[in-house]
Amino acid sequence: MTMTSSTGLRPTRAPRQKGWYIPWIFVGLFLVVAAVNGVMIHFAFSTWTGLQTEEHFLKGIKYNQDLAGARAQAERGWQVNVDFTSTEPLKGLASLTLRDKNGALLDGATVKIKLIRPTSVGHDVTMDLPYLGEGRYAAPVTLTLEGQWDMRVEIQHASGDYQNQKRVWVQ
Structure with a gap:
């Protein structure tokens, strides 16, 4: 609302109501929340590798069988030395x-x-x-990427089976 002074030269405004800025605070807070959600969505989609457990339901059902197999493996007491030695970039020797x-x-x-x-x-x-x-098993390995890898070992023998996993570093 504009008014003119008694001289008619300058328009004057009515004073603002108390708390006029409060709705803008709410708008600003919602914009901050929307911006943070946008950043989180971006990172969620750009960093997801797509890795997931295959046949997760069946693996869950067989969990007690896996525990019994682990007990039987421990009772056999096999001594298994698993090793990965990098020989050159992206190449190595897997041995056991x-x-x-x-x-x-x-x-x-x-x-x-x-x-x-x-x-x-x-x-x-x-x-x-x-x-x-x-008692030694080995073969050369060529990989596509350097860094950390999980080496999963599965052994089948007439006296039983064995499985284990070891984290290895490939240069």
Whole structure:
């Protein structure tokens, strides 16, 4: 609302009502919340690798069987030394030494390893390790990325089976 002074030269305004800025505070707070939500949504979509557990329902049902298998594996007491040695960039040697609980060499086993990239999909490598003698299984490995990998070992033998996982670093 504008009014003119008695001289008619300058328009004057009526004084603002008390608390006129309060609705703008609410608008500002909602804009801040919307901006923060937008940033969080951006980071959620840009950093999600798409990794998920396959057949999660069936794995949950078989959990008690997995616990019984772990107990049986512990009772066998096998001595398994798993190692990954980087030989050159993105290449290495996966090796394993297998002995029973008395220290006797175990031969005739089928040893399979799977190198899993924990942060991205599509780079996993699965291979069989051949028996080299004296309880040792090994093979050269070529990978696509450097960094941390999970090396999952699965051993099948006439006296039982074994599985374990080790985190390795590839240079």
